[in-house]
Amino acid sequence: MATVTLEQVQRVAALSKIALNDQQAIALQKELDKILEYVEQLNVVDTAGVEPTYQVTGLSNIVRSDELIDYKVSHADLLRNVIEHQDGSLKVPKVL
Amino acid sequence: MSKTIPQLQAALQNGSSARQLVEAAFQRLEEVQTDYNVVISSNKQKALLQADQIDKARQEGKDVGRLAGIPFIAKDNFLTFGSKTTAASHMLEPFEAPYQATAIAKLEAEGAILIAKANLDAFAHGSSTENSYYSATKNPHDTAKVPGGSSGGSAAAVALDIVPFALGTDTGGSIRLPASYCGVVGLKPTYGLVSRFGVVAMASSTDVIGPLTNTVEDAALILDIIAGKDERDSTTLSSRDDTYMSSAVVKSQKIGVISEYMGEGISDEIRVQVQKRIDQLKKLGHHVEEVSLPALNLALAIYYIVVPAEISSNLARYDGIRFGHSADASNLDELYAKTREEGFMDENKRRILIGTYVLSSGYYDAYYKKAQTARTLLVKEFKKAFEQYDVLLGPVAPTTAFNLGQNTADPLQMYLADIMTVSASLAGLPAISLPSGVDSASLPIGLQLIADQTNDAQLLALAQQLEKENTRG
Secondary structure, three states, X not given: OOOOOHHHHHHHHHHOOOOOOXXXXXXXXXXXXXXXXXXXXXXXXXXXXXXXXXXXXXXXOOOOOOOOOOOOOOHHHHHOOOOOEEOOEEOOOOOO | OOOOHXXXXXXXXXXXXXXXXXXXXXXXHHHHHHHHOOEEEEOHHXXXXXXXXXXXXXXXXXXXXXXXXXXXXXXXXXXOOOOEOOOOOHHHOOOEOOOOOHHHHHHHHOOOEEEEEEOOOHHHOOOOOOOXXXXXXXXXXXXXXXXXXXXXXXXXXXHOOOOOEEEEEEOOOOOHHHHHHHOOEEEEOOOOOEOOOOXXXXXXXXXXXXXXXXOHXXXXXXXXXXXXXXXXXXXXXXXXXXXXXXXXXXXXXXXEEEHHHOOOOOOHHHHHHHHHHHHHHHHXXXXXXXXXXXXXXXXXXXXXXXXHHHHHHHHHHOOOOOOOOOOOOOOHHHHHHHHHHHHOOHHXXXXXXXXXXXXXXXXXXXXXXXXXXXXXXXXXXXHHHHHHOOEEEEEOOOOOOOEOOOOOOOHHHHHHHHOOOHHHHHOOOOXXXXXXXXXXXXXXXXXXXXXXXXXXXXXXHHHHXXXXXXXXX
């Protein structure tokens, strides 16, 4: 039976970098609890000796030759969306 | 009369111009947009320019493609160069796509003309189109009802006869459910058959692109054009059929009615309509019987672990730095956290948090790995069923379109609308929603047919045969 704590909600919110106020966190705690309780019905399913499925069409690592492909996307079009840039480089707030 | 591609092609043959077709589409759009909120953006100037180019080429006797002059709409999670792509989200409101989605490029290469971007649940997270940053779309049959989701705008556009086809995406039912609620054909192809290059990613192991149309024949035609390997999408299958359109008579199929989908949770009126189709299929000479697939009862639980996990990964790119919304912040961490709090709708946050939770240290084995392992049981059960049956059958949804606002307070209740569509998604199978009657409130009911991987042509052929039988009787 799921008992998601407020602390757990805050923890995953911090991990996924989403700022939540207390009101939002409490609301999400209730919702997540209910949803996780529903999905926990899988706990009783016997999966002994079964391998997980991550990919349903049998693909494994797709490789291509190490050659430049011209995707015909202009530098200008890519930069147009960037919030802050200078001399063709992206500007980000200080990391360290 | 509902718009179809052959109907518009006939008009062109009889002297109409592509410009006239596009103008008619915009006229219809303008008539209905206020009441139904079908689209997020449209580009009349660009569309008319393309139409004029097609008309000129036609006059010069040039080959203008299989869809020359046919207007269409794409869900607003398809990147379109030169027009807005928002994914119905505040996060992508300022976004200008630097390239065109492959599926749209392929359609345009055949002369089709994109006129607008359809409304959806933000980032395709939803079953009702109520999670849109741009307000909900209304059901064409009753404005108090939802059109379904997340491709609600695409389904409404076709049901309202703005265009004969629209593109949608289906991760757990997002083409089939709105098709069912709006009374149009909705096709979810085999996973990997259509390139997803240029489509905003939701869940990478189940996302597919597909058409919504008024006829099965039109759905097959669109699949014919958009299917195929793409170097820019490494999950695309290495081969495809020569054609997905068939005029061959479908003989003697073995059809399995999924007993888990015909149980207590289904409305009686829906069961009656499904039974009618079963009787029609028997009359057509097919062998129809019930089959039990118990693993399908696990599908929704598997889905709402695996898909949020994949969502949390795919939505990590929205960071307020390279594109999209960017919050005012005094440091990097605040930039991320505020941008994402401001840019995402509640449902987006819900799914990211669930996904992060089930993938986090200490919980990964119990949730994510367990779900992916249970997924194997589901895939195996389908495989076994397809050794015995050509096609599986059931309703698309337990009910017809529900009221706007009915499920918004209870996320789990909303998720239950997907209970019969997520299974085909988890196994990568092709599935179609076929309009099959209405309920006592005149709301459409959808029949779901599911086939084995890469049997899209056979699925479409059977659906087309059943559709013909429906219009006859």
